[in-house]
Amino acid sequence: MPDQPVLRTVLADYPHTLPLKNGEVTSPAVRLDFHAVSPVHKAFAPMVRDEAYDLSELAIVTALQAIAYGRPVVLLPAVVASRFQRGCLIAHSARPVTPAELPGKRVGVRAFTQTTGMWVRAHLSEDYGLAPQDLRWITRDGAHVREYEDPAYVEHGIGEATLADLLREGRLDAVVLGNDLPEGEEFVPVIPDAAARDAEWWRHTGFMPVNHMVVAGESAVRRAPGAVREAYHLLRRADAAVTRPDGEPSPTMFGFERLRRPLEIVVDACLEQGLLPRKLDVGEVFAPAAAVLGPDAD
Incomplete structure (x- = not known):
């Protein structure tokens, strides 16, 4: 055998x-x-x-x-x-940000190529007409695929601090987090009706x-x-x-x-x-x- x-x-x-x-x-x-x-x-x-x-x-x-x-x-x-991704874009409760205020804001994400970030940007585009280059994307990591290079408007060099800590310190205006999304009242969603919009998106598309x-x-x-x-x-x-x-x-x-x-x-x-x-x-x-x-x- x-x-x-x-x-x-x-x-x-x-x-x-x-x-x-x-x-x-x-x-x-x-x-x-x-x-x-x-x-x-x-x-x-x-x-x-x-x-x-x-x-x-x-x-x-x-x-x-x-x-x-x-x-x-x-x-x-x-x-x-x-x-569902809309709730993954958060701000600090002491400095809340609305979607209309996002242009020009510093938004942290582990990598520009992170899938959660891709979905957040897609939702900001379809819900609010925001293009990726309207925001300042601040990242720590590059792409897993070595051949890819981030767009010129993506900034690098977050350092060793966590995205949540940078948000606490006011060095970022909003961040995209996925499985590490914190609980509690310290952070608030940027999209206030995220859950309702996600549910409607699912009803329309039929998938998460x-x-x-x-x-x-x-x-x-x-x-x-x-x-x-x-x-x-x-x-x-x-x-x-x-x-x-x-x-x-x-x-x-x-x-x-x-x-x-x-x-x-x-x-x-x-x-x-x-x-x-x-x-x-x-x-x-x-x-x-x-x-x-x-x-x-x-």
Whole structure:
């Protein structure tokens, strides 16, 4: 009997990934060798630059940039993390800021390419007509994809202080935070009706804003296409094992057709914000995965 293929894997802990990590959902056709990386975004640069893993969670903006610049990743039609984003733009309660006051303000974000920042800018554009260059974007990190360069209006050099501390000190007027969004009354949302606007956006589009998807390394696809295909089905089985309330937005999505419209929206937003060197067609984006997964992916 041939050895069981092994894929070096990075996935954050979610209700829909825990069945894979705790051995509840398995397959004799592949073993997922999980590597702990926390926070998970620290796995992104090694994945797109060096194929450090065979299977990895990856932010959608980073994945699209990797494809545009010819990096060795294959984007699978699997969303593992989504989030409503308007509430991720915050100001200090002592110095609140309204959307109308944002032009010219200093807005901190970990990286200009961070997916949460992309969504916040997209919402500011659609809700208030604000262009990215209307604000001063202050960042700490560059892009995970080495070939990409930030637009000229993006400023660097935050230093070691956290975005929250810079906001407390008044050195920033607003910041974009995601999983590290603080609780309590010290900070206030810049968009006051963020939750209502997000709910309306979901009712209109039918999906939550996509944050992280799953990619396979090109080397893994060449070496063990059947293992990659089975890993995709494991992701779907693990997600199906999670019970969620009916009618509530889901943070996961699977399938080429289901993801066509979400990716079209993300590609358009990335182009408007100067995050991509050219327009990507969704068919182009998914072609390598379609060759591996076949029609069963939908």
